[in-house]
Amino acid sequence: MNLIPVLILALSFMMGFPCAFALIICVIPYFIFDPYISINVVVQRLISSSESISLMAVPFFITAGTIMNYSGISAKLMSLADALVGHLTGGLGHVNVLLSTLMGGISGSGAADAAMECKLLVPEMEKRGYDKGFSAAVTTASACITPIIPPGVGLVVFAFVCEVSLGKLMSAGYIPGLMMMVSMMILVRFISHKRGYKPSRTKRASFKEIWKLTKNASWALFLPFGLIMGLRLGMFTATEGGAMMAIYSLLIGKFVYKELRFRDLPKIMYESVLSMAAVMLVLTAANVFSYYLSWERIPQALSASLIEISKNKYLFLLFVNVLLLILGMFLDGMATMIILAPLLAPVATALGIDLVHFGLVMCLNCAIGAITPPFGTYIFLVSGTVKVKTDLLVKELIPFIGVCIAVLALITYIPWFTMVIPNLLF
């Protein structure tokens, strides 16, 4: 078994070479020196893997999320979140967590959610006496709820690379997302009580006020449910669902919320292109790398060794948890998923783990990796935006990471949490 490309890949990653480039460059010497494979295979695999109809879902969901960010929904969702939980001790901390959960159903991107909340909520929290470190920590931690609430882009990518039903995977995200939300809110309440953080509103919002605010946000809140039901009823495929979601976001942004302007469209498409092309190149480059892996029969060997070592699915899941948490500290979650999901999914299947459950575990793992020190990507995003010292942010973040890992353990070892809704719906 020739493992030189794997070594080159690891070295390139460590040197900071972009993942997509590293995935291509590591196999080129292998293809040049192997007399049975032509170098043309690299380009052929790159192009042919980008000609997939199901792959179109990825750019569509990214575009829909970008359009939503321009449609003025975040301010409406924030008012709704404040009305629902603002009266609790540490009100704005709860609003922060709930807003991330609601945004999960809209933008599907944890990084976008963290960036938005850094601007919308953290200054307000500081003004009302919350520690800067705590405000930044709640924002960072709650951003890892967003990717597992449908329609998270990570879920779409996993569904594509492992050929899993997107509808099932999306519906599986609700309970884990809610568990994350509730556990973080309990922690926020505990810390706020200890530090004396006040509620953001003096009394509970009336039912009439909540109803009015829910009605305002309902067009956007309906989106993930509509998508899952559309997929369930066979009204559209995952790809068409992504396109419908993009158009729906555009229409409600323009005609219902009236904040999206047609002159913003080129800018929206430009942002979408930059986001989607980076993901697409990793996806196509991973296809080139997987050709080498298959040629060397590495997935089969890896599966056999993992099954041999882990003996049962619980040990294997523990191994996956630890591996992904460590990788997540260093590598972007999307890249980790694209590279590792096709390697680990066959082992999971062989050990009798449902791929819907496994996909959710992977997505949550990658999200938690992004908030784990020392190099989690959300930590740098938030500390840079809020201008808070990384040390302080990390110190405040530790209890939240503990909570996230506890929820991850529950979701990993009790599949019921993830499978109950897909089993009911599909």
Added chain:
Amino acid sequence: MKKKILWLISHIEEIISVIGLSGMLLFTIFNVIMRYAFDSPKGWATELAVICLVWATFPGAAACHKKNLHYGMDFLVNRLPERAQYRLRQTLMGVCVILFTVLAYTALLFTIKATKTTSFFMISYRYINSSAIVGFVSMAFYSMLFFIKSIRDPVYFRQYYANAYQETDDMKVEKQGDLR
């Protein structure tokens, strides 16, 4: 006028990619409408959507390379002394020049040899594969440009890596929050 032409040339990858993404979206929606309203899905729309996807991907990847937006892990590099960091990035940019030149050349040969046609319009795959040539030629060109800049204009080269954090879509969400 000259300024406009120069702008168009310097943003050609983005323009192609945006057209590709928009086309893909429109053709897919058109097909959904045709299927539901007229019970007559159009094969040609799917074919065009796939062609648009390929044309959005490779020039789009080149646009990301221009702005250093491809995912990578730079935590180790960032911890190196300033000088070593600079040299390593310069070397990697040199590797990029070779990588994309090889890929552009291979894509060219692959495209010239293409004989397959699409099933509906019978369009030669040369027109689809050309997207990879455009993407890789652009990436080779910009890698060369950044490599030369790394020798002649270190401030510009350093800015290229610093810009990545300001150019992400996440930051644009922030800017949008400001506007609101």
